[in-house]
Amino acid sequence: MQIPTQARAVVIGGGVVGCSVAYHLAKLGWHDVVLLERKQFSCGTTWHAAGLMPRLRPTETMTKLAQYGHELYQRLEKETGIDIGYKKRGSIALALTQERLEELRRSVSAAKAFGVPAEERSPTSIASLYPGLRTDDIAGAIWLPEDAQVDPVNVTLALAKAARDGGATLLEGVKVTAIHHNNGCITGVMTNQGPISCECVVNAAGMWARTVGELAGVAVPLHACEHFYIVTEPIDEVGELPMLRVPDEWSYYKEDAGKILLGAFEPDAKPWGMKGIPENFSFESLPEDYAHFEPVLEKALARLPMLEKAGIQLFFNGPESFTPDDRFLLGEAPELKNFYVAAGFNSVGIQSAGGAGMMLAEWMVDGRPQLDATELDIARMMPFQRNCRYLRERVSETLGLLYADHFPYRQFATARGVRRSPLHTQLAVRGACFGELAGWERANWFLSADELRVGKKPAYEYSWQRQNWFARQAAEHHAVRNGVALFDLSSFGKIRVSGVDAEAVLQRIAANDVALPVGRIAYTPFLNVDGGVESDVTVARISYDEFLVVTPAATVRRDMAWIQQQTPPQAQCMVMDTTVMEAVILVTGPAARDFLSLSIAQPLDDTFPFGTTQEVEIGHTVVRAHRVSFAGELGWELYVSVDMAAHVFETLTEKAPTEAMWCGMHALDSCRLEKGFRHFGHDVCGRDHVLEAGLGFAVSVDKASTALGDFIGKDAVIKKRETGLTRRLMQFKLRDSQPLLYHNEPILRDDEVAGYITSGNYGHHLGAAIGLGYVRCGCNETATELLSSAYEIEIAGKRFVAEASLRPLYDPSGLRMRA
Structure with missing residues (x-):
């Protein structure tokens, strides 16, 4: 078939994700869509995927995408007549430790908030669900009855057929060799069979997506890793079994046609394709590595003894692509208009493809998707993350993190130290324990002076309970509230x-x-x-x-x-x-004015009011001071050019009284939560209406229009004020001082789930865990009615009474910031 010379959109890649994008674009009315596959459909990663379809994911958006995938695939089977092998078998997850059991229990609670059936089961119950499974050593388990499995190749073929039926053109054996753009916008592609002019390009090229991105000058940070599984010969006593995950043994099990597929997400993965993916790689596997897989197999033989007498029919090693943060890449590239990416699915491509295709198609057609895409948006990635060595080191860890304990505040261990504040060395000397965000090394907490004196090294000791830095966070938090604290905010x-x-x-x-x-x-x-x-x-x-x-x-x-x-x-x-270009030092706390006055000659009184910026002299230089607050206290942010940052640091430190304390991001977060300040990506995002988020005070509906028109969203704000709010962001404080809040804990209003915690931390000044979360309400419901209800927060299956507020629980009038 001759390729078309023009299209509205060209989709590059004929795996399950590319076919899903083409299908959904056609569904939304884009019929002049062309999908190009360099070899054959599903020939890269899709064909060897395990086909697992869990419904529960770590966030609400990811869970909704997975749930949509279930609905779509079942519908496709009826629409196309292609048997996709959809089998709703349910799934089991085992915990071998108390920490893992806490994680699983918290996931069951989150499932209630997300609308996914899930429950904790006893070892005896699990043994009846999975005959032959060893359960005498497990700490606990959960059961998810709605999970399923599918045939990945047939899902892809069904999507392709439905896309064609919707008017899209799908071609095999056509390779894109160049991507054309002009004035920062896509104009077309060149293929081995000629050019195609187009308005949009979708990079769904799987393992090749980084290379395809390079054709367009777009960074697509992903790297392939080897992924191992074995398939046994048929086992007589095996009937229809649910899927099984034993993350503490890095393994998952799937029964199909009387055989057992045993796969692994081992802690130390093997990156592959460091010099690029071979040109002719198609329906191929990688060399076997029994030694690498042997530790997983040994544990599996003890966990499921029936495997001992089963022959191995297939030892498989196939590559899959992983990203630096274990979340896939979706959306319009920030470097190039109308160049979209859907890649890097971290072994969840089959379960996510339906929802990801739907989300990206909405993004392209309507300008943005209906669901919040912040956590998946490719624009979160930094340009340096396309570096091959960085990716190779990082993905050796991210594959294993899929089955690692998902402790709160867990930090990546690989590819660290890439981006450093000009104050990094000075903070390290003072005992900073660094975390990483967007490549930045940021001080999260500091050792005490006594710990420094005895030579203790700052390091995380992870747990679902109070971690080893909890007391240090408390000390830093109290320094903010009662004295003076310094923060390095250069990464902002x-x-x-x-x-x-x-x-x-x-x-x-x-x-x-x-x-x-x-x-x-x-x-x-x-x-x-x-x-x-x-x-x-x-x-x-x-x-x-x-x-x-x-x-x-x-x-x-x-x-x-x-x-x-x-x-x-x-x-x-x-x-x-x-x-x-600028470092930033935050000086905050009720003693901040007195402290800064030791180094700044200019007055810091009423002539420097809250919400203003002035140039001030510190030492031998001039810095720009912003009087603002994210901690809820009197404070100034000092903006200084990078070359003079060390000088300003030394000047402040030389003048520092003993009560001045360097503090980390954990303390800043706990302080902002006490004050009820929102955190973008957790408490507010594109799906959260500004009025429901409680940010109406920061919206000026009456401000004058400019030559460019009214502000974006003005009509929606006015309309919401007329129609009323259907949910409101509230602040919660637990009455019990012991439990900890992180995120995704269900909020119960008068004994009914009404929302979930979007972010949580411990309020060391208020003396209990604090959280923010949206609560569903009636359009005409008053604040008094909302607050008159009884509230509880569920944590790992247990309910705790919570005090609810629509105003900040700490300093609601904001007098301390404006002191």
């Missing part, structure tokens, strides 16, 4: 927006009024057209035609892309990421 994103139209551009993008006098700072969300929160930032007016947008470290690329996408082509406005 800094975006300069400048030009004669900078004000008009930001007035259109920001919900708050940012047409400020020079030296003023505004807190503002950026909204989408539905009133959802796309960004949560502060905007400081540095000069007449220059603004500084300060944003979280993890979202700076995403926010840069958002500003650029919403800036009209004719606007005279330049956007630049200046994060690495």
